[in-house]
Amino acid sequence: MKEITVTVNGEQHTASVEARTLLVHFIRETLNLTGTHIGCDTSNCGACTILLDGKSVKSCTVLAVQANGKQIATVEGLAAGGELHPLQEGFKENHGLHCGFCTPGMLMRAVELLEKNPNPSEEEIRWGIAGNLCRCTGYNNIVKSIQYAAAKMRGDELPDTEPEFV
Amino acid sequence: MIPAPFDYAAPRTLEEAIALLQEHGDEAKVLAGGHSLIPMMKLRLATPEFLIDINGIPGLSYVKEEGGWLKIGALTREAELEESPIIRARYPIFADATKLIADPQVRNMGTIGGNIAHGDAANDHPAVMIALGAEIEITGAGGKRTVPIDEFFFGFYATALQPGEILTEIRVPVPPAGTGNAYHKLERKVGDYATAGVAVQLTLDNSGRCTAAGIGLTNVNPTPLRARRSEEALVGHVPNEERIALAAQYASEDCNPTSDLRGDEAYKRAMVGVLTRRMIRRAMERARS
Incomplete structure (x- = not known):
């Protein structure tokens, strides 16, 4: 298990994750932010798009460990x-x-x-x-x-x- | 879909990354943008035991002209390439290619080094690099070595990269005056791999004669392919309609496409011919402007 710290919609979170945990699963299942959807799960559909350090990425194709130390913005933080x-x-x-x-x-x-x-x-x-x-x-x-x-x-x-x- | 378990390290220096690669040998893979590797791992087509994430290593992301070369750091994202002022002003072929690579989100992650190191003939940069006569800089424990693009691709996912080595820079000779280049791929939809793709770079002298030509083909051969006879059909000649048609015919004859969902062999050969003709014309227009 790897310990990661991420700032999501302005709030800092630290958690232990498996290296293979996908960022979208971390967001939905660990942080319970289910606004980010899983559509195709193959980086085609874009339903899982979030901002990682301000850049839009498909969170089904990023590992949660790759987000360590970074800023994440999800739809929940828009309003x-x-x-x-x-x-x-x-x-x-x-x-x-x-x-x-x-x-x-x-x-x-x-x-x-x-x-x-x-x-x-x-x-x-x-x-x-x-x-x-x-x-x-x-x-x-x-x-x-x-x-x-x-x-x-x-x-x-x-x-x-x-x-x-x- | 979740990848099979693996161990992970995010080294902060190239030396550390190379030491880890050497320690883990064949069981290790380098993680750059991850947009070829992670999908393969999710489908369990790739099951590396160790991932070495090079994203935190500083100094691997840049686009600069230096000593007669355009130098691109291996970790440069496709989006950064797309937005680079040097690329926009002087290398339209990269703008042609990056616009057609996957989609904006994927281009925010995907790197030019990964696109080449993956060794996939369906990727777009390899054909562009063939047309441009690029060199690949590889770093290992013993230091750096340079491999010409024509000696880089060996087979399906096989490249000149040895275990313990990392692709660190791509170098393109700054083209002389009178040079134009262009790339296009036929794709079924945004984000698809090429049905066929053709990259062309030509240099014309004052009389309109072609003095140098590079033509690379995407996804119509087990490896990215140099269309040598097509190049030879142009060099030393004024590329008139007859010469262009000959170059297109050679490219269509010399590629080795396989029939699949994107089209049968004959269709792909025909498309290689069409694209070769169009890209030669576009490169010529750009050479003259």
């Missing part, structure tokens, strides 16, 4: 002080989720996307979320949700939120 993050608001306002399974991963991926590119084009958003699968085929509204959040974070006028059904 600071109980107020929805602009991305969460964007998804809520634009019908950006249907079943919701991919949503935590989409949100965490989009956090880094907007941090690197505060004013992304539609194409940049689509490439940016290329590692996140939505099986409700909600991509159009997910893109709109991210555009809404980007506008809100820039302080621009908010785009129309009429959901698009195609």
Whole structure:
């Protein structure tokens, strides 16, 4: 067993883990933060996306020991002080989720996307979320949700939120 | 899916990592980005007894031009490569390739050194490195040695890396004026391995004659393949439509694709031809601009 210390959503945790423990299992089963989902378990779907030292990674393909000494952000930490993050608001306002399974991963991926590119084009958003699968085929509204959040974070006028059904 | 049990160490220096590799021999694997290794371990296709995590070793992640070489530290993430100002300004072929490697999250972890050291003909950097005439720096207990890219890949997952050695740097000769390069792979969906991929680098003189050519092929041979006859079809000639068609035909004839879910052999050969033609044209456009 290896002892690791990680800071998750601002709170420090120390725990003993097997070297083979995957980060997503540590987050869900040791820390009981089940907002991070396991979808494909093969680094394809992106449902398990979290931020590791600010970078979006697929936590099903990272070992918990690799996170030792690092900062982790999960979906549970997004709504600071109980107020929805602009991305969460964007998804809520634009019908950006249907079943919701991919949503935590989409949100965490989009956090880094907007941090690197505060004013992304539609194409940049689509490439940016290329590692996140939505099986409700909600991509159009997910893109709109991210555009809404980007506008809100820039302080621009908010785009129309009429959901698009195609 | 959970990997089989293994022991783990995160050394802080290259010397420590090499000592551990030597101590554990074949039972040890180096963990860099882990996005080839960990999936294989989860599927129990790889069951190393000891993982040596090199992510905490400083000084292995950089992109710089020095003494006529582009030097890339082995631990440089694909995302860092994608965002590097030097790469963006002067090496468009890396921008072509990294954009098509897996997806943004995987590129935040995956390293260029791992992509090459894995020895998988389906990975994208090997063909790019063949086109660019790269050298691989390997560090072991006895110090450093350099292996030309053409002597690096031996077979399926087999490379010139010996037990106890770590790939530490990739070096690409800074191309002369009049050089252009390009890479594209045909993939069924984002994140898939290539159905076929082609990397091309060409140097044209003032009269438009090709003075140097490098062409590498992805995932159409047991090892990353240099399309030698295609290169020879271009060097010394002005790459007109006839020459380009000849180079494309040779690449399509000289590769050895296997039929699988991505396509049958004939289809893959045809795609190698199409991509070779297109990448030669793109490299020429870039050489002229």
